[in-house]
Amino acid sequence: xxxxxxxMKKYFEFLQREIDRVYEIxxxxxxxxxxPTKEIEVPQATDMAGRVESLVGPKGVAERIRSLVxxxxxxxxxxxxxxxxxxxxxxxxxxxxxxxxxxVRTALAIxxxxxxxxxxxxxADVKIKKNEDGTNYLSVYYAGxxxxxxxxxxxxxxxxxxxVRKKLGLDRFKLTEEHVERxxxxxxxxxxxxxxxxxxxxxxxxxxxxxxxPIEITGETTDNVExxxxxxxxxxxxxxxxxxxxxxxxxxxxxANKLVKYIDKMGIDGWGWxxxxxxxxxxxxxxxxxxxAVEETKTKTAMxxxxxxxxxxxxxxxxxxxTNISPNAKYTKEIIGGRPLFAEPSTNGGFxxxxxxxxxxxxATWSINPAVMIMVDEFLAVGTQMKTxxxxxxxxxxxxxxxxxxxxxLKDGSVVRVxxxxxxxxxxxxxxxxxxxxxxxxxxxxxxxxxxxLLPANYVEEWWIQELVETVNDVYELELRPFQxxxxxxxxxxxxxxxxxxxxxxxxLYDPLVTKPSIEEALHLSHILKIPLHPYYTLYWxxxxxxxxxxxxxxxxxxxxxxxxxxxxxxARRLEISLETLGDAKRYLELLGVEHTVEGDTVIVDYPWxxxxxxxxxxxxxxxxxxxxxxxxxxxxEINEVKLRDRGISWIGARMGRPEKAKERKxxxxxxxxxxxxxxGGNSRDIYKAAQEGKTSDVEIAHFKCTSCGHVDIFPTxxxxxxxxxxxxxxxxxxxxxxxDTRCPKCDIEMKPYKRRRIxxxxxxxxxxxxxxxxxxxxxKGVMGMSSAHKIAEPLEKGxxxxxxxxxxxxxxxxxxxxxxxxxxxxxxxxxxxxxxxLKELGYTHDFEGKPLVSEDQIxxxxxxxxxxxxxxxxxxxxxxxxxxxxxxxxxxxxxFYNVEKIEDLIGHLVIxxxxxxxxxxIGRIIGFVDALxxxxxxxxxxxxxxxxxxxxDAIMLLLDALLNFSRYYxxxxxxxxxxxxxxxxxxxxxxxxxx
Numbered sequence: 001x002x003x004x005x006x007x008m009k010k011y012f013e014f015l016q017r018e019i020d021r022v023y024e025i026x027x028x029x030x031x032x033x034x035x036p037t038k039e040i041e042v043p044q045a046t047d048m049a050g051r052v053e054s055l056v057g058p059k060g061v062a063e064r065i066r067s068l069v070x071x072x073x074x075x076x077x078x079x080x081x082x083x084x085x086x087x088x089x090x091x092x093x094x095x096x097x098x099x100x101x102x103x104v105r106t107a108l109a110i111x112x113x114x115x116x117x118x119x120x121x122x123x124a125d126v127k128i129k130k131n132e133d134g135t136n137y138l139s140v141y142y143a144g145x146x147x148x149x150x151x152x153x154x155x156x157x158x159x160x161x162x163x164v165r166k167k168l169g170l171d172r173f174k175l176t177e178e179h180v181e182r183x184x185x186x187x188x189x190x191x192x193x194x195x196x197x198x199x200x201x202x203x204x205x206x207x208x209x210x211x212x213x214p215i216e217i218t219g220e221t222t223d224n225v226e227x228x229x230x231x232x233x234x235x236x237x238x239x240x241x242x243x244x245x246x247x248x249x250x251x252x253x254x255x256a257n258k259l260v261k262y263i264d265k266m267g268i269d270g271w272g273w274x275x276x277x278x279x280x281x282x283x284x285x286x287x288x289x290x291x292x293a294v295e296e297t298k299t300k301t302a303m304x305x306x307x308x309x310x311x312x313x314x315x316x317x318x319x320x321x322x323t324n325i326s327p328n329a330k331y332t333k334e335i336i337g338g339r340p341l342f343a344e345p346s347t348n349g350g351f352x353x354x355x356x357x358x359x360x361x362x363x364a365t366w367s368i369n370p371a372v373m374i375m376v377d378e379f380l381a382v383g384t385q386m387k388t389x390x391x392x393x394x395x396x397x398x399x400x401x402x403x404x405x406x407x408x409x410l411k412d413g414s415v416v417r418v419x420x421x422x423x424x425x426x427x428x429x430x431x432x433x434x435x436x437x438x439x440x441x442x443x444x445x446x447x448x449x450x451x452x453x454l455l456p457a458n459y460v461e462e463w464w465i466q467e468l469v470e471t472v473n474d475v476y477e478l479e480l481r482p483f484q485x486x487x488x489x490x491x492x493x494x495x496x497x498x499x500x501x502x503x504x505x506x507x508x509l510y511d512p513l514v515t516k517p518s519i520e521e522a523l524h525l526s527h528i529l530k531i532p533l534h535p536y537y538t539l540y541w542x543x544x545x546x547x548x549x550x551x552x553x554x555x556x557x558x559x560x561x562x563x564x565x566x567x568x569x570x571x572a573r574r575l576e577i578s579l580e581t582l583g584d585a586k587r588y589l590e591l592l593g594v595e596h597t598v599e600g601d602t603v604i605v606d607y608p609w610x611x612x613x614x615x616x617x618x619x620x621x622x623x624x625x626x627x628x629x630x631x632x633x634x635x636x637x638e639i640n641e642v643k644l645r646d647r648g649i650s651w652i653g654a655r656m657g658r659p660e661k662a663k664e665r666k667x668x669x670x671x672x673x674x675x676x677x678x679x680x681g682g683n684s685r686d687i688y689k690a691a692q693e694g695k696t697s698d699v700e701i702a703h704f705k706c707t708s709c710g711h712v713d714i715f716p717t718x719x720x721x722x723x724x725x726x727x728x729x730x731x732x733x734x735x736x737x738x739x740x741d742t743r744c745p746k747c748d749i750e751m752k753p754y755k756r757r758r759i760x761x762x763x764x765x766x767x768x769x770x771x772x773x774x775x776x777x778x779x780x781k782g783v784m785g786m787s788s789a790h791k792i793a794e795p796l797e798k799g800x801x802x803x804x805x806x807x808x809x810x811x812x813x814x815x816x817x818x819x820x821x822x823x824x825x826x827x828x829x830x831x832x833x834x835x836x837x838x839l840k841e842l843g844y845t846h847d848f849e850g851k852p853l854v855s856e857d858q859i860x861x862x863x864x865x866x867x868x869x870x871x872x873x874x875x876x877x878x879x880x881x882x883x884x885x886x887x888x889x890x891x892x893x894x895x896x897f898y899n900v901e902k903i904e905d906l907i908g909h910l911v912i913x914x915x916x917x918x919x920x921x922x923i924g925r926i927i928g929f930v931d932a933l934x935x936x937x938x939x940x941x942x943x944x945x946x947x948x949x950x951x952x953x954d955a956i957m958l959l960l961d962a963l964l965n966f967s968r969y970y971x972x973x974x975x976x977x978x979x980x981x982x983x984x985x986x987x988x989x990x991x992x993x994x995x996x
Contacts, residue, residue, distance in 0.1 A: 011843055011863050012988050018910055019044065019923060019959070019987055022897075026963035029892040033717040033724060036792045036969035042912075042921075042962055042982050048993045051114025051920050054984035056105040058090040065110060075156070075262055078107040079163055086167050100138060100164050101126035107160040111153045113993055115946050117919040117979040118153065122146030122243065124220050124975065126161075128170065129234060135171035138164065139216035142243030145976050147250075148917035151198070154251030155259045161215040163268055173216040182229040183210045183248065190245045193225050197245075199254035205277075209252055212273040219243035220975070256281075312627070312634025314542060314646055317456060321649065325453055331387040331655060339656035340379055343437060345389050346651055348543050348591075351440035352404070353455055353650040356462065359826040359859075360398040362443035363939040364950035367398050369405035372438045374424035375431060382932035383660030383820040385951030389653040391442065391452040394950040396660070396934075398822060402513040403439040408432075413579075413598035415590050436540070436593055440652060459535045459645035465512040471529045472498070482509055498528065499567065519608035520566040523615060523642060527569060532645040537612040539592040540648040541632040546624075548588050549632040553617050553624055555585040561614070570619060572610035577603050589613075615642055661953050662870040662933035665816030666808045670781060673799020674809060674970050676701055676791070677782040680761060687799070688780040691762035700785060702754045702792040703728045705739050714759075714793055719767075727790065730755040754791035768796035772890040777803050787811075787972040797891050798965065805883040807876070811972060812981045813965040815880045816955040817873045819935035821942050823949050824868060830856040832868050832928025834907060842866075842908055842927055864989050867913070867924040868936035869956070874903030874929045877958060881906065884961050897960060903929055910959040912982050913937070915945040915952070921982040922989065924956065943994035944986065957982075 004012070026040050045051040049065035064084060068077035082103045084090065093099040104126050109119040116122075125141040140161050146154055165172075184203045191197045201209075210217075218235065222242030230238040252259065256278050263271045311319075327345035335341060343350025351368070361367035366386070373380045380386070380397050387394050405419040411432045418424050439460075447454050457463065465482045472478055478494045480486055486509050488502070495502040500521055507515040517525065522534035532538070544552070559577035563570055579586060579601045586603060589596055594613050596605040605613055614620060622639045630638075637643050669685070680690040680697035690697065705712050708723030718725045729751035730737050731744035736751070744751050769775055780803050786793065794813060802809060810816050826848055829839055836853055839860070847858040862868075869877075881898035888894040900906055907928065912921035913935075922944045924937065935956065945954055962982055971977045 007843075008863075014843065015865060015910075015923060015925065016987060018925075022910060022959050023963060025888070025894065025897060026960060029888065029894060029964055032892060034715075034795060034891065035964075036716060036790075036967045040963050041967050042985050044987050045114070045920070045984050046986070046988045047990055048110070048113045051984050051986060052106065052109040055114055055919060056102075056109045056119045058085065058102060058106070060090050061085075061106065064089075069110075074110060075266055078110040078156075078160060079266055081110060082107050082160065082164055082167065086164075096168050097126065097128050100128065100168060103164045103167075104140060104157065104161055107164075108149065108153065108157045111156050111160075112149045113946075114984070115918045115920040115944075116148040116150075116153075117917065117976075117981075118146050118149035120919060120978050120983075121976050122149055123157070124243070128168075129216070131171060131174040132176075132233075133174065135174070137173040137214075137216060138162075138168070138170050139173070139218055142217065142219040142241070142247050143975050144222045144242050144246075145917075145979055146243045147246055148979070151250045151255045152258050154247045155255045156262060158213060158215065158217060158247060158252055159259065159262060159266065159268060159271075162213075162270065163266075165215055172214040175210065175216070176233070178229065178232050179235070180207055180210055182227065182232050182235065183207075185227050185229050186240055187245050187249050189225060189227060190223070190240055190242065191249075194223050194240065194242065197249050199250055201249055201253045205253055206248065208273065208277060209248055212271075213248075213252065214270060217244045217247050310629075312630035313637075314631040314633050314649075315629050317649070318542075318631065321456055325455060327653070328389045329653075331389055331393070331653065335655055340376070341653075341655040342376060342380075342386070343651070343653040345653040347653060348540070348648060348651055349434070349436050350651040350653050351437050352458055352648060353652055354403055354439040354441050354460055355444050355457055356441050357443045358398070358400040358402075358441055360822060360824045360936070361400065361441055362445065363823045363942065364392055364395050364446060364449075364948040365398055365823050366395045367400035367403065367441040369403055369419060369438045370399040370401060370421040371405035371418045371424035373397075373399070374421065374428050375406045375408060375418065375434055376437075377428075379656050381660055383662075383822055383934035385657030385659075385820075386654040387657045390455075391447040391450045392950060394657055395446075395654075396820060396822060396949055396951055400441050403441050405438045406434050407436040407438075407593045408434050409590055413586070413603075415594065415596050417593070417595055435590055440654075442652075455650035458649055459532065459538060459647040461512045461516075461535055463645075464532070464535055465508065467531045468525065468529065469509070471531055475529070480509055482512060485510055498525065500524070519571065519611045520564075523569060523571060523611065524567050526642045527567075530643075532643045533612075533615070535645070535647050537608065538644055538647045539594050539612060539616070541592065541616065541636060541644060542646050543591045543593075543648060544588055544632050546626055546630065546632055546635060548585075548591075549635065550624055550626060552585045552588045553620065555582050556614070556617065557620055561610070561620075572614040572619065573607050575605040575610040575614065579603060616640055616644055658951055660820050660933040662819040662872045662935070663817070664808065664876045665810055665818050665955060667810060670808045671783055672779075672781045672802045672809060673796060674786070674794040674811075674813060675782040675796055675799060676785045676793060677761065678784060681782060681784075684779070685782050685784055686779050687761050687765060687782045687796070688777045688803075691765040694762055696758055696760050698756055698758050700754050700756050700791050701759065702790050703757065705737075707739070714764075715795070716792075727753050727792075728755075729753055753789075754786075764796055765800075768800055772797050772800055772886070774800055774804055779803060787974065787977075788970050789973040790969050792967075792969045794965075794970070795891070798887065801883050801886045801890065805879045805886065807879050807883050809965075811970065811977075813967050813970045814957045814962050814982070815883070815965075816957050817869075817876050817880075818953050818955050819870060819873060820933065820951065820953045821947055821949045822932070822934035822936050823939045823942065824862055824936040825938060826859050826861050827868065827928070828857055828859055829853075832930060833904070834928045838907060839927070842925075862927075862938050863925075864938045864940045864991075865922070865924050866927045866938070867911070867941065867956070868928045868930055869926060870933050870935070871903060871929045871931055872933060873935070873956070874906060877906055877911075877926075878903055880958050880961055881909075884958060884964065887964060892964075898958075911956040912959055912962050912985055913941065913945055913954060913956050914980065914982055915947050915954045916980040918946055919978055919981055919983040920986060921945075921962075921984075922986040923959065940989055940991055940994055944989050955980075 043054045049062040053062040068080045105119045122145045124143040127139045129139045184206045191200045219241035221237045221239040223240040225240045329345045358367040408431045410430045469480045491506050492502045495505045558581045559575050562574040564573040595609045616636045676699040678697035678699045680695040704725035705728045706718035706723045706725045709721045711720045726739040731751045733747045848861045881900045885896035911924045913924045914921040
């Protein structure tokens with residue numbers, strides 16, 4: 001099935017050509033044998049199947065995964081692959097344990113799209129153990145990184161384990177009551193002593209689950225918290241097993257509903273207990289709902305009997321709203337000092353909900369007016385995280401200038417609407433109070449994704465224009481279309497009927513967010529079409545109580561009013577009233593959000609806000625009477641020809657979370673080279689200083705033995721004869737060494753690929769400095785000791801070149817830059833500092849409307865693997881590119897590749913994007929730079945890293961840097977060492993495979 005256009009096909013082909021060009025250069029460099037292996041250690045994968053094979057194997061499985069997923073879907077395909085592995089279609093295994101291990105890891109990798117590290121790091125081991133009656137059962141050892149796979153995949157891994165158990169003819173896990181109570185204690189203790197579980201099951205729920213799950217869910221120690229149920233047979237640790245706890249609580253039990261669907265879909269029997277568990281929970285919920293419904297009915301009946309009057313529309317809406325959706329104060333807990341609370345839960349004046357999406361919002365990102373950022377003392381900036389009341393737990397913020405900004409009260413008592421960034425800068429020092437924060441533009445998909453009830457929509461311009469268009473179509477049978485250019489003949493005919501200028505109507509239709517009718521035109525359209533008043537001129541009437549509304553009307557009767565006439569109706573142009581006469585009603589004006597100024601002791605409401613204030617009050621010609629069960633807008637709509645809709649029903653609270661980030665990745669403390677210096681480098685681990693002082697150091701480090709001349713050194717290529725050197729294994733017991741055996745023939749124990757040896761930093765560094773032609777350095781920071789399994793050190797030459805270019809290495813040999821993830825789907829050339837000619841070279845020939853690209857103000861649709869970085873990132877990557885060029889030239893003897901001097905020179909070059917909980921990167925192409933401290937990319941690109949944009953930050957690295965310098969041999973030996981490493985890279989983004 002074709003999933004992309006011819007244009008996208010050309011784009012992907014262009015990317016692949018560039019990828020192949022970079023790989024070709026890296027292959028030439030790595031083949032020289034100056035790195036731990038001669039091969040590039042970042043294999044390419046075009047899809048999920050390729051990633052699975054690269055990450056966990058077995059060899060040759062990718063092709064079968066592709067065909068099986070196409071035929072059966074991902075979940076069933078995982079089981080079919082298990083069948084074929086057991087049938088021996090790919091590899092032969094020595095025993096059932098190895099076979100079971102491969103099956104579980106491969107199936108989990110398929111279920112997690114081959115991106116997260118859970119199949120490698122989340123499953124510590126798979127064993128076949130014996131029950132007390134002598135039967136065999138399957139035991140899966142989970143580790144902490146299983147968290148990265150998500151609850152559904154955790155639960156499915158248990159289902160897969162059971163499927164493998166049956167296929168291998170193994171019995172169930174027959175646990176004792178001692179086992180059961182150990183699980184109950186562990187889950188509760190983990191929740192209390194380590195971290196709060198997303199779902200904390202009851203003791204009975206845990207007992208039900210562990211008694212019925214047919215495999216053993218166990219694991220290694222993750223937390224140094226001891227349990228009281230100790231020395232349980234078959235359980236190797238008396239400390240908390242975090243991985244196992246997560247799988248039971250946040251996997252099987254929390255995702256029980258989903259798991260039941262998969263059980264039916266995958267046809268796995270023996271899980272009827274889980275269906276009963278889900279049905280019982282649902283029945284419990286329905287019983288609660290019935291009780292609640294009965295109570296609500298009683299309350300409603302009582303209220304109706306006592307009221308005996310008709311309720312206002314908005315009063316009823318508020319009643320339903322408050323019954324179904326209550327304020328959620330969870331986000332207000334754990335407030336950190338110095339990070340402000342912007343709005344209380346569901347409080348008028350907080351963020352006003354506006355459904356929609358800007359070019360840089362959606363995918364857990366809110367857009368707000370840039371003026372808001374200024375008015376909150378710049379605690380909010382592009383990329384700042386907020387903890388939110390709803391729809392999700394958090395978001396980041398980005399700017400959108402076409403939505404409403406804050407309404408503020410100044411120190412002189414005046415009230416001003418601030419929709420413009422520059423106006424906000426002028427006024428920020430005069431502000432006494434923020435009355436209304438302004439709009440939060442939120443994609444309705446974020447509510448769906450978080451399973452949140454949609455809140456009532458506030459009345460906004462995009463709703464008003466739809467009502468205008470619909471009414472014109474109904475009354476005059478003319479088909480107008482909002483948000484696009486309309487046929488001018490139809491526009492002129494409609495304008496003639498409506499008695500307004502055709503140009504005004506055309507502009508209103510094309511861009512109703514920016515084009516506002518005058519107050520006269522807005523009132524005129526409301527009169528003749530019977531549509532509500534334009535939202536720009538609608539005040540926050542329902543913020544007041546009915547009593548306050550009546551007081552306000554009574555006070556305004558004493559005002560001096562200048563009237564105007566337009567198309568047969570009267571409207572106020574200016575209103576003046578003394579502060580003394582206005583009294584408490586001054587506060588009511590502020591709460592309405594009506595612009596006014598205070599001059600001396602006089603309050604002045606000028607054009608157009610005088611009409612916005614007095615028209616709903618029937619120009620003070622009709623008196624508003626109190627009615628029970630009515631809101632101010634309900635009462636206004638009863639006496640007024642111009643009707644109102646409520647622009648302030650739904651409000652959302654939020655507080656500041658993490659600040660935005662765009663910063664180079666440094667280990668703590670920072671490191672230039674993965675080379676052990678021990679104690680000789682002092683607290684700063686400075687190799688250069690140790691060499692200058694002539695110190696020696698005893699360190700554990702891998703050595704290689706030349707196969708030609710027998711010379712032993714720390715380099716994989718012999719420095720004496722240039723021959724190939726092989727890793728030298730050492731017996732820690734008897735001292736035997738060999739490049740052929742990994743097991744000592746004398747002691748029959750595993751030998752280690754390293755040994756504690758004395759090194760001379762000055763001797764090693766002098767040679768390295770001669771090799772690259774650099775003889776002075778400020779510092780050269782190494783590591784105290786190697787944390788990798790083989791303890792192979794990086795060549796010192798790499799560290800010298802990094803230090804010279806002021807860049808730092810990460811644990812795997814790569815150089816990283818971290819930035820907060822932010823979404824973007826469209827951009828303007830002028831926003832990212834790229835010429836039209838360069839964009840055309842990169843394949844951007846037409847704008848989003850299909851018009852040829854000729855202006856830097858045109859809006860272009862972003863291609864899915866193109867990214868826009870911060871200028872901070874650009875400046876650092878220039879240094880990285882210079883380092884890579886120096887490396888090619890001075891170490892590998894190859895031509896320079898990047899040849900960059902300024903950040904613009906990086907445009908068109910490729911990077912790898914990588915999230916810290918994954919082991920699969922994705923290729924990205926730099927197309928521009930912005931001043932914001934974020935990493936902009938298409939939502940699909942972030943989703944391909946299994947991320948959304950709620951405050952997460954991910955790394956990028958130049959592709960050639962990763963290919964030259966990454967090695968699995970540098971990765972820490974400890975659990976989780978393979979996380980946050982580019983073990984495989986996706987070259988082509990497939991939207992069908994991104995995390996949904």
